[in-house]
Structures are given as structure tokens and as C-alpha cells.
Amino acid sequence: MTLFVLYVLALLDGLLCGARVSMGRCAVIAKRAYYIRAQLRGVIGAQIISTISLVALILVALLSARRAALHIDLEAAAERMLWVFIPYAILVVGNILLRLIPSTDIRSATSVMMLGPLTAIRPLIMIVGVSYGIWSSKFWETRLLGLFVLSLMLGLEFALNRLAANQQSREIALLVGN
16 A cells, blocks of 8 residues: 555656646647646656556565565555655645635745745655655665665656757747747
């Protein structure tokens, strides 16, 4: 169950990264389809990372001589990570839900006072969460898997940002006739 919760959090992170990197990059007035495609790219990116992570986890487990103990260690590390990731996710989703209130003041306040800073600390939260998870792990495999997944997730926003920038460049070239 713990791995499933981490998986759902990774998909949510991908969705939000996709939306975040696409903001302000499209000159079209009706942006709903544009944002949906951006969010879908984020979810697909998170799904790819989750699949790679699962394959790495399975390989490490299969190659380990101490499978049962490693399983317990991995589960404990994942549970510790949730102590950091779930409160952060609740803060982010809660602030996004506040934006449903039809008030420009509330929407602006949540953007400036909460979503902006929460976005800025995303990498730090990921590093703290994984570090807290693997800190007291007994096996190097657990630590290595944690750092591997962390590096993949930190790279997700960078990759999505590059994709969005390239798409924006192509759209601008089409608009100016290059």
C-alpha cells in the first residue's frame, strides 16, 4: 500500500509539474486544451519514471540474497518518506482547492503566498523526504534506490521544462513565419 501511495504522489507531482512548466508559454486565449496536454505530459513523465523505478526495485530485490529483510527495509523507508510527502501534498492540493473559490483576491493570495513558495521548495521537500526515508535504512540497496528515484523525480521538471520551451519556440516560429 505504501508504494501505491508513493506512486499516486508521483503522478500528482508529474501532473502539477506539467501544468507549472507550461504556465505563461502559450499566446492562445483559450488555454484549456493546452494545459490538459501539458498536464498529461507530466503524468506520462511520472509514469515513465515510476516504471523505471519499479523495474529497478524488482531487479534489486531479485538479485538480493536477503530479500525478506530488504523488503522490510524498503517498506520502512517508504513509510518514513510519506511523513514528509503527504503533508506537503495536502498543503499543495488544499491551496489548489482554495483557488476554486470565485474570488480574484483569494486566487492571487494563494498563488503568491502559498503555491509560489511551495513550488520553490519542491526540490528541497523531495530531498528531505527521501533523505528522511533512507537515513536509518540498514541496507545500501535501499539508500541507492531512494537516491535513484530522487534523481529521476528531480529531473522530471527539468525535462518537462525543456519540452515546453521547445514547443514554445516552435509555436513562436510559426507565428512569426520562420
